[in-house]
Amino acid sequence: MNIGKIHSIESMGLVDGPGIRVVVFFQGCNLRCSYCHNPDTWVCAGGEEITPQELIKKIVRFKPYFTKAGGGVTFSGGDPLLQPDFLIEISKLCKDNGIHTTLDTSGFGIGRYEEILQYTDLILFDIKHIDREKYRELTARDIDESLKFLETAQKMNKKMWIRHVVVPGITDSEEHIQALTEMIKGLKNVEKVELLPYHLLGVNKYETMGMKYRLEGVPPMDKKLVKEWENKINEEIKLTRH
Template structure:
């Protein structure tokens, strides 16, 4: 089976427990206003590899990430947009005793329950707390996210929650209160992270000739994000 891969990172330190070999899948249907990797959107680009070729790349680094109780993280783009390939690759990881994680927005093409059978950890990017805000921020329909959420509830998979805090859009206390209610709808949540909005990917938009919709929004400090994260813990 052929998959489309954007790039790799052999020493990922923020993509799950331990040191991670991160595979960035090519292609995403969402158009998040703050996305810093617009070069991963196009499904027609990326390196074509088979699941066997990909696991061979991973196994070369296994002695390094295994020592730290690390593993492989499938990121993107959106790995759920290549479900058949993702399943075959995850199967090979489990066959080789490798811890598997998926870094996802929960917006894909189905086969979620099958994917989650071979997934040890889901790092879930919760984009917004309601359909209107979700559509405005990502261009997508929140119902697809809710379909993935239902699959997660059926699966006994550990979960990390991430949420990008954008000044004036997702940083109000009312929004965070609703986010808390969304998070309570999940199970096996081990970690919650609020990620401060930044504009580091703006140069890519200029290079690709794509308009950047948050030009007037200033980056949020890590300190402010940490304050909001503390609020999230007590509401």
């Protein structure tokens, strides 16, 4: 039997794709991002065990609410790509029930990307860093797997929203933002870009779990400046479409 491991489910998500969404947070992530505010999702062995059939029943229960608002379901994490068999089966069930599917991922999975994306309407693609060495410093992993996923998504012409966390001293330079803009302009089907200001909301989890927080002392990012950069990137993307 196909069993998934789920960290949690949010029934009224408003920031994880279009409309009102049921957000299913998968357990397990191979990246170790310095700023991660959900380190409790890292370990693949945790989470609640559930079958695709049990999960679709939970999702369908909220269908009258999110359908009216142009919403659907978002698979997030952790990273859903680490449970490809379960992700494919639950995505198929969602499509059978006429539910819009969004995949929130950094692209760091274990393969079967084409099959997964057959049942995906929108990708929220999290760009950690665009520089190979700095990507590894930030995530403790190599960038290649993420690029492999991105290449597959491009080949399949999948709609994407780009997300990128802006961290003081790491991803907040004018040079980095411009290089990021040029990289995004080279991608197809990017509907919009969301720049997320670094915050300290998850730091207490590290204390509770007895883990060292690698960005200790780094202040929150200026939200106003991040919004200005976000608007500028989105304007440049619009210009490239015409």
